[in-house]
């Protein structure tokens with residue numbers, strides 16, 4: 001048995017690394033992978049660099065801007081989002097609800113009429129009452145037309161379940177809600193405003209998003225790679241790892257997916273085990289391609305609400321930074337979601353994605369594919385269903401009672417950005433520093 005580190009951190013993704021960075025006490029990190037970074041890793045294939053799907057730094061807090069500037073120094077630049085939607089055979093600017101100019105006039109009319117109806121009959125649509133589910137939330141905020149032409153098909157595609165199964169806690173901040181005046185300006189092609197939390201983003205000039213987790217390593221030490229936590233004894237405050245090594249802890253910070261953590265804890269109460277098993281998630285099949293043609297697109301990423309396209313989003317890695325693809329080429333990432341509710345035929349999907357890229361006019365059948373990389377992200381989005389709140393609360397209450405801080409995107413089981421997990425990692429370090 002090894003002598004205890006006071007604080008053990010499980011997982012060297014962005015949340016675990018940030019926590020260690022701000023800790024003023026003795027700690028050790030254990031990571032099951034062979035590199036740090038978790039979801040923020042980047043892979044190199046034939047001269048192309050691909051992230052585990054698009055990972056852009058939308059930073060709101062000055063404190064975090066300062067942190068990433070200190071960490072990445074000159075290897076960082078800020079750019080303005082070029083995000084679009086492809087539907088009915090044309091591109092409209094993101095967000096759909098504020099930029100419907102150019103769509104067939106019937107679609108524009110249905111969207112405007114539906115929104116007018118909902119905004120002028122607030123009593124009839126009971127807008128004062130909390131919507132019972134995500135589908136109702138969509139109808140209440142956008143009306144029938146927007147629901148039909150974008151909101152429902154896009155979200156059902158992404159979340160893989162009927163939207164009546166989803167709650168609405170996560171929507172605040174993610175989905176922009178323009179005023180009727182702004183919508184009308186957008187319908188006339190006179191939209192001047194940018195909407196949403198992600199108007200600008202930072203991104204490393206060279207190396208892909210993994211440069212960020214790697215940059216922590218000048219300050220964060222005591223990282224043990226290739227060690228997976230396999231068992232936790234709460235009674236002895238002891239963790240066992242995949243190589244048989246055991247270590248004691250005083251405080252445990254875990255960034256591994258919440259149900260996985262609960263599963264490896266010995267003698268877990270039935271109620272907690274049941275709650276964690278109820279947590280649902282969406283996975284993402286991410287196909288990345290390197291194409292022998294430059295300037296394949298002038299966009300950063302595009303949303304695809306329609307069923308006929310397998311992916312809900314496709315983006316252009318080489319437009320985040322030209323260093324991510326060799327000269328004379330372009331690179332693309334595509335995201336297809338799946339879950340237990342909507343399984344994916346992984347044998348066929350790669351071919352279908354390529355076909356759909358051709359159908360959308362992004363590549364042609366003559367384009368030469370120089371690199372192909374599949375990244376299958378099992379835990380991609382926590383699914384906010386009607387059991388969500390109670391299941392997370394039951395699990396977290398139990399863990400906190402046992403001095404375990406379960407944090408990060410899947411540790412806290414929240415729809416969190418990189419900035420959010422940086423905030424969480426820092427907050428936990430501050431709490432632990434004060435104990």
Ligand SMILES: Cc1cc2nc3c(=O)[nH]c(=O)nc-3n(C[C@H](O)[C@H](O)[C@H](O)COP(=O)(O)OP(=O)(O)OC[C@H]3O[C@@H](n4cnc5c(N)ncnc54)[C@H](O)[C@@H]3O)c2cc1C
Nearest residue numbers: 011013014015032038039055056229256380408409417418
């Ligand atoms: C499809 C997708 C797109 C995204 N796009 C963006 C974006 O554009 N902008 C943005 O800000 N955010 C984005 N995010 C969110 C961002 O990736 C996360 O918020 C952040 O990377 C989560 O970091 P984390 O440390 O919490 O988790 P992770 O990165 O998952 O780290 C957890 C670590 O724990 C390790 N681990 C797991 N089990 C064990 C075990 N038993 N023992 C030891 N180690 C273990 C894992 O290997 C991993 O390294 C996106 C996420 C996804 C899925």
